[in-house]
Amino acid sequence: MSQHILFSGTSHHSFASELASYLGMPLGQVLFQPFPDGEIYVQIQENVRGRDVFVIQTVARDPNYYLMELLILIDALKRASAKSISTVIPYFGYSRQDRKDKPRVPITAKLVADLLVTAGATRVLTMDLHAGQIQGFFDIPVDNLYARPVLADAVLKLGVKDLVVMAPDLGAIKIARAYASHLKGEFAVIDKRRLSSEEVSVTAIIGNVEGRDVLLVDDMCSTGGTLVSAAEACKKAGAHRIFAAFTHGLLVGDAVTKLAESPIEKIIMSNTVPLPEMLQHPKVEVVSVARLFGEGVRCVISADSISSIFN
Numbered sequence: 001m002s003q004h005i006l007f008s009g010t011s012h013h014s015f016a017s018e019l020a021s022y023l024g025m026p027l028g029q030v031l032f033q034p035f036p037d038g039e040i041y042v043q044i045q046e047n048v049r050g051r052d053v054f055v056i057q058t059v060a061r062d063p064n065y066y067l068m069e070l071l072i073l074i075d076a077l078k079r080a081s082a083k084s085i086s087t088v089i090p091y092f093g094y095s096r097q098d099r100k101d102k103p104r105v106p107i108t109a110k111l112v113a114d115l116l117v118t119a120g121a122t123r124v125l126t127m128d129l130h131a132g133q134i135q136g137f138f139d140i141p142v143d144n145l146y147a148r149p150v151l152a153d154a155v156l157k158l159g160v161k162d163l164v165v166m167a168p169d170l171g172a173i174k175i176a177r178a179y180a181s182h183l184k185g186e187f188a189v190i191d192k193r194r195l196s197s198e199e200v201s202v203t204a205i206i207g208n209v210e211g212r213d214v215l216l217v218d219d220m221c222s223t224g225g226t227l228v229s230a231a232e233a234c235k236k237a238g239a240h241r242i243f244a245a246f247t248h249g250l251l252v253g254d255a256v257t258k259l260a261e262s263p264i265e266k267i268i269m270s271n272t273v274p275l276p277e278m279l280q281h282p283k284v285e286v287v288s289v290a291r292l293f294g295e296g297v298r299c300v301i302s303a304d305s306i307s308s309i310f311n
């Protein structure tokens with residue numbers, strides 16, 4: 001019997017299967033059978049006593065349900081005497097509320113960190129956390145992977161020329177700088193004001209985009225408001241071709257339609273969040289980061305350096 005075993009929640013089957021097949025490990029059996037009133041019930045159908053367990057669950061599309069399901073899975077594994085419980089969370093939901101930026105608001109990223117640890121998680125493997133500092137909300141190891149190598153490769157295939165990598169808001173400066181250096185492009189930034197959770201306005205572009213290809217880069221796209229207003233501002237400022245790349249495609253409501261009707265020519269996103277068939281569009285290309293997570297899990301198992309994956 002192997003010391004390591006993988007389990008998955010129900011949020012993203014295709015990702016979990018891809019990760020399991022990359023690692024050449026089967027997914028452990030779990031019975032999911034909700035109670036008639038909607039409460040979640042799970043039963044782990046494998047012996048995990050003394051074993052090192054990995055649980056895969058992305059917290060998106062129905063974040064409240066999938067977060068609760070993840071906590072319940074971890075609890076079941078802890079009570080079944082798993083030796084360690086590493087949670088593989090491709091998209092760490094609730095991460096945007098990571099500081100008290102207004103009076104009387106929660107810090108949900110810290111709350112979720114506490115919930116995971118209380119449930120029994122001993123490690124978190126995730127990707128492009130909204131803010132790297134969220135790692136400090138945990139007193140267990142957190143490995144924050146980057147989608148950049150695979151997204152940047154897909155961007156290169158678009159034949160971009162004279163590239164400016166644009167941060168569509170100040171929060172995206174760090175990720176956009178990393179892409180600019182990876183793609184050997186210039187770096188620019190947009191000064192964005194958020195008017196509501198669905199509305200943003202661009203006040204200024206800091207940098208020159210005239211006649212140049214622009215790549216808008218962000219950690220996530222939710223309503224599409226940020227990227228659409230950034231793309232329109234770049235077009236107005238004389239950009240040649242405009243592309244967008246982001247890790248987490250939350251793509252709520254009519255986000256895909258808004259992006260498709262915007263000046264953005266092609267959108268490259270990872271598969272940390274499932275893209276339902278009805279949201280697929282020829283302008284949207286999804287690239288898989290399951291291999292990167294597979295390498296992350298492999299490094300945890302063999303105690304190798306995770307940063308070596310990115311060098």
Ligand code: R5P
Nearest residue numbers: 171220221222223224225226
């Ligand atoms: C904000 O801090 C994030 O990095 C994204 O820019 C934001 O969540 C995107 O949201 P939306 O697509 O709704 O503008």
